[in-house]
Amino acid sequence: MPVASVWGQADVTSDKGAGDENFPVGTVLIGRRYRAPIHAYYNFARVIDDMVDNTRLTPDAKIVRLRAMGEVIRGEREAPMRADAQTAVTLRQVLLQTGVPLETATDLIKAFCQDAVKSRYDSWEELLDYCRYSANPVGHFLLKLHGEDDDTLPPSDALCSALQVLNHLQDASKDLRTLDRCYLPRPWLAEEGVTIDDLRLARSKPGLRRVFDRLLDRTDELNAEARRLPNLIRNRRMRIYAAVIVELSHRLAARLRREDPVAGRVRLRADDGIRALAWSARFVI
Incomplete structure (x- = not known):
């Protein structure tokens, strides 16, 4: 295939940077x-x-x-x-x-x-399989880069999958509006008597809120498994970094319980970062 047919004429690099992410990228903790x-x-x-x-x-x-x-x-x-x-x-x-x-x-x-x-999902298992490729490799890269053992990978997978699902919840309305993409399991929506199009409303219907909470219940299980990760990491800086991310994941899940991602994007705040750093201090030694 000709080069122009593969790459097209336009560079797609956006002006999005590390500041647009939920979690610190390449921080001084590393x-x-x-x-x-x-x-x-x-x-x-x-x-x-x-x-x-x-x-x-x-x-x-x-x-x-x-x-x-x-x-x-x-x-x-x-x-x-x-x-x-x-x-x-x-x-x-x-x-x-x-x-x-x-x-x-x-x-x-x-x-x-x-x-x-693919723009629709029909089960939690289908969503986790997506996370296996979209999120879990990030943890594998960081851990392998630091020379960590394979026993760190299962709790890392849990953490990365949790972060991916939380991001899907944060952006559920925006993804539907801009990309016609929705990661919420359709059968769960049907069971609650709501539809994907309810993500376009000004705020969540009670049924949609229950779907969010059901996803957060599953995410809490992943976050519980992720708690094991820092204790398994030998590199001190990476251990502290992982502890911060684990705590931020827990804190974002809690915010999504309290706030409505349809009414506006639920974000971490400065005090979340401060508390996550404080929690990570136990892993300094």
Whole structure:
């Protein structure tokens, strides 16, 4: 396929940065030697997220670009000298230099290719399978980068899946309006007598609130498993970072219990960060 047909004419890099995220990216909590690789991973993930969320691209065009990014990661394709494509070149170099598996990048592409063609979900299990590719690889990358053991991966998967579901709840209305995408299990909505279109209202109906709470019940189970993670991490800075993220995940879930994500995006606040840092202090030693 001609290069222009694969990559298109426009660079899709957005102006979205780390400040747009719920959780700190490449923060001072992370050891200095790890920050550049983490930023390379984040930049790649942001670009492929931009690709799949670009409303000017067709689903087929999105998948072609995403698969090309995967081919660059695997060393199967040259990338044009353009900011979006070059994030894959940079990340490939990082992965080869550090020995972190290529799958921590290519699994993300599987999830985003799914986003290009799938906009509805029918079960919690289906949603967790999506999280397996869209979120869990991030934890694998960080832990493998720090040389941590495989026993850290199950609680990391729980944490990353919890964070992904919480993000879906935060953005449920926006995702439907801008992307016609909804991750809430449709049978759960039907059981409560509400529909996906109720996300377009000014505030949540009682039935929709019960669906949110049901998802939060499942997320609480994931967060409980994630509590094990900091104690399993050997690297002190990474252990503290993980503890902060675990606590922020708990605090965001609690905010989503109290506040209505349909009425407005529920966000963490400064005091949440302060309390998360205080909770992480127990893992300093």
